[in-house]
Amino acid sequence: MPSIFLTGFMGTGKSTIGKLLADILNYRFFDSDALIEEKTGLSIPDIFKQFDEPYFRNLEKSVLNELARLDRCVISTGGGIVLDPENMQLMHTSGVVVCLKARPEEILKRVLKADNRPLLNVADPAAAIGQKLQERCKLNEGDLILDTSDITPDQAVKRIVSFLTPSDIVYTVQVNLRENPYVIHIGSNLLDRLGHLLSSVYPQGKLLIVSNPSVHGLWGKRLEKALKGMPFEFSWAIIPDGEEYKNLETLEQLYDAAVDFRLDRKSLILAFGGGVIGDMAGFMAATYMRGVPFVQIPTTLLAQVDSSIGGKTAVNHKSGKNLIGSFHQPVLVVSDTSLLATLPERELSNGLAEMIKHGVILDETYFNFLEQNIHSIRLLEQKVLPKALEGSCRIKAVVVEQDEKEESLRALLNYGHTIGHGIETATDYQVFRHGEAVALGMEGAAVIAQAFGLFSEEDRTRQNKMLKQAGLPTEYPNIDSEAVLKAITSDKKMKNGRLHFILPEKIGRALISRDVTTEHIRGALKFLSNQ
Secondary structure, three states: OOEEEEEEOOOOOHHHHHHHHHHHHOOEEEEHHHHHHHHHOOOHHHHHHHOOHHHHHHHHHHHHHHHHOOOOEEEEOOOOHHHOHHHHHHHHHHEEEEEEEOOHHHHHHHHOOOOOOHHHOOOOHHHHHHHHHHHHOOOOOOOEEEEOOOOOHHHHHHHHHHHHOOOOOOEEEEEOOOOOOEEEEEEOOHHHHHHHHHHOOOOOEEEEEEEOHHHHHHHHHHHHHHHOOOOEEEEEEEOOOOHHHOOHHHHHHHHHHHHHOOOOOOOEEEEEEOHHHHHHHHHHHHHHHHOOOEEEEEOOHHHHHHHOOOOEEEEEEOOEEEEEEEEOOOOEEEEEHHHHHHOOHHHHHHHHHHHHHHHHHHOHHHHHHHHHHHHHHHOOOOOOHHHHHHHHHHHHHHHHHHOOOOOOHHHHHHOOHHHHHHHHHHOOOOOOOHHHHHHHHHHHHHHHHHHOOOOOHHHHHHHHHHHHHOOOOOOOOOOOHHHHHHHHHOOOOEEOOEEOEEEEEEOOEEEEEOOOOHHHHHHHHHHHHHO
16 A cells, blocks of 8 residues: 555644554554654744744645655644645645544644644634634545544544455445336445446436535545546535435525536436435436436445435425435445445444344344444444445345335335434434434334234344444433324324334344334333333
């Protein structure tokens, strides 16, 4: 592997992570600031006091030029090295650039006690951090951009190593629908091959790429590079990030973007983001000009194993989640596992909830695989991650093939969702991520199944342990049972006034029950709050 340049603001962990990374890779480690101090015999604060910032930046540039000529090194750079475009170009041509970032409040907590931060020797260091981050936010570009706010240095290093050592294996899952068959490609660095993958379903023409600011900032240039030289004319439609924007008002912005770009029925829409982006872009594709083709490029684990597969598209209504929607199958799904390196831990756990769900309701062998590999999957180890995704996607594909419009078997995939959606709605989507709410719903459903004599204590314990190992909640002390019940009884899964509730029979098998009452649910919610 080439040398690795760590960039980022002070306090993001460049030195700590760099030393650990060098040890694991058996590389040499260099800190550019330490080399400057060694060469000048002065500390960084003293250089700023005796000279000025331009003088220091020239020293910084000179040291970087020396380091860039070395091989197999991890180089921790100064926070301001990104201010010079020539520095950025040199690092990108000499190795891999990993940009570390963190939230302003986390940075302040890490560096406030330090006495060698001359740029923070001001009356209001918090304001100084915010200002500097704002100035440099568009300059901190890397092959990988990693937020270290909520992960340990060890976790950060393992994610970087995973990103740098992709697997050559690409899995394909065929969704064999009678009218709209398509292929799911799963593997690392697939985004770099996107142009050629698109050509298999769309030889040339206009592409409208629907995304959000976060994904566009992290991976937008890499996607554009993949399309370079291909016979595509593309435009971006960037919409706000978050479940609260999954509504008709935001959808109208997408229609406006499509009209402005002059999309026609032969054009293609690309959903580039997580589940919210996939659902909204898919519903837009289903309804714009009575239907245009679209491609899913999911960037979260949850979207890669769940929402990108099966053609369920929708927006939310104030009365409930996904009340306005349509079935509209993608023509292609491209799941690049390397994109997961940037996800916060909670978002990874989100996806794991769906994977565990697939094992509980449909495939004990897959559940056993997850039990054996859950820690490696959480660390995004490429030797197991694509295989884990392939197993989950295969399970869902089989269900979708047999029941595309959720008339019977596909309803099993709603395991955990009845209570989960009720919790999401009752908390206005502000407390739990979707996967976290589903995990609580799975626990509640398991309690009800146990009361019905369907699910053994041993199996419920196995599920509970797996959810906890995945970093998911299994209890909710502050639950508002009546608010959750109200949301559940207004859910679209109510048929003729009765709930169709998914209950597990054993690990690997579940059923649809019409015998679950509100009292059963109330008891399960009480269990979740009293554990």
